[in-house]
Amino acid sequence: MIRPCMIVVVGDLVTDVLVAHDGPIEPGSDTAAAITVGGGGQAANTAAWLARTGRPVTLVAAVGDDPAGRERVAELTAAGVRCAVRAHPGAVTGSVVVLAGPDERTMITDRGAALLLDPADVLRAIDAAGATHLHLSGYPLLHEGSRPAGLQALAAAAGRGMTTSVDAASAAPLRAVGAEAFLGWVRDCDVLLCNADEADVLAGDGPAQEQARRLTAHARNVVVKQGAAGATWAGRDGVVRAVRPERVRMKDPTGAGDAFAAGLLAAWCAGEQPEAALKAGAALGAEAVSAIGARP
Template sequence: MTVGRVLVVGDVITDVVAVLDGPLAAGSDTSAAVRVAGGGQAANTAAWLAATGTPVTLAGVAGDDPAGDARLAELTAAGVTSAVRRAAGAVTGTIIVLSTGADRSMISDRGANLLLRPADVDAALSADVVHLHLSGYALLDAASRPAAAHALRTGVPASVDAASAAPLREIGATTFLQWVRGCALLLANADEASVLAGPGHPADQARTIAAATGGTAVVKRGPAGAVWAAADGTVVELPPALAVEVDPVDPTGAGDAFAAGLIAALLRGASPLDALAAAHALGARAVTTIGARPPR
């Protein structure tokens, strides 16, 4: 089945991923498996979309440095059409990821991602784009926020990934939900959903978020499945019994793979339950390898 193109807007990052062999020994040494590879929520989602056979373009900004060369080469090899601007004198963003296999913490240098402009979004739009996916990081950073807001005003149906609980908490749920009002789909993990909708059952959180945006909302629950809610209050749950069970190695990029699987399935006409199942399967695949991108 032929589907239209997805435009993904947001970050291009170098990930330095350390999967720790045990608890972090503060002030001392901890052994780990360390990998350096492409990352960034938007770039990861674009790579996973390409892996599903979905035509995809990435709009973002990278530095004019060797890291930027490497990141764009990886995306091209993955089948992503690049509309990434190279910013003279800027450095490509870098994230240090400390992973325990089941969870991860990130130390971020946003780098050239802060230079994203509305014109970068416009330059990436093409007549065959049928869906736009926005990394929430672009909204959460004040410098790139005008470009992110512009992306949501292009008239193309849009999805937004809520990105990260800590900066969401700093911005505030009311403000963020106002920014994304009108988007077709908002994705949040359990921590992000608690920030946006308060504590409670995931189905209730999803309903609250959907009502606030006027679209649909998905709460990702890892191995516990996922919940979909529409603005009219309809809820569809992917229970743990239907979720794919794997032995996790590194969760980095799992949420990005989930988003890609969900979008790809919906564009192919899948029902909400089938789309959740496809998304969860792709997310489960992501946690079985080190790093945020599809294994090659």
């Protein structure tokens, strides 16, 4: 049954400095690359891709009261995202240098004003949006300054009977906070998404199917994203589903996981079954890797 769904996304909105290089980086010398500057942030990217699917979506985030912050909000508004974004005077909008090679990307991050995400702003935006689903980027939970806002988002959603999803965000900060703490914060969320590296941190080594099964002790449904190898969904019903995307020429992997999450959530929140949601996520992820940049 297809049902209406209003989604609130909580997390980060930053500037991406994308460095797309075809070969290895030459330390201490020059490496040829195409460099672009634009909007980024896991939560903001997911919101933009959700808007691409036609879903009503609100982004809750924090930026600096600076030109970069105003540009980032304007980009998302033009893309159809409702922005509940506070501009903090004296703070600098976060920025990320993304080193995108042919097969992988590395991020060098300055969280900036993203660490100032305010629990009161999150609560106000959730109530104003009248949303039925909360999607939380894991980044707020992974940093002490923004963690109260991430926890407030999950508590508010639970108290209002909303469904919830969480993206595990990034392997290195996950290791820093520890799997036990993170899984405690997101316990019993409806959908937990993680990529292969994040699944290793949260569930230990093993096949994606087994990792997803283990993590259903903490979340009702778990999706392990495996890039070109596809994705795996496990639920507490004991059934494991998997999908492999169509092969496409990859230009840039930046934002592909965020696009996948958007496609999957747009379908699942509308009442589609897990197999259909996985296919929708894979289709949007394939669109993302076929172009340069993290947004539609």
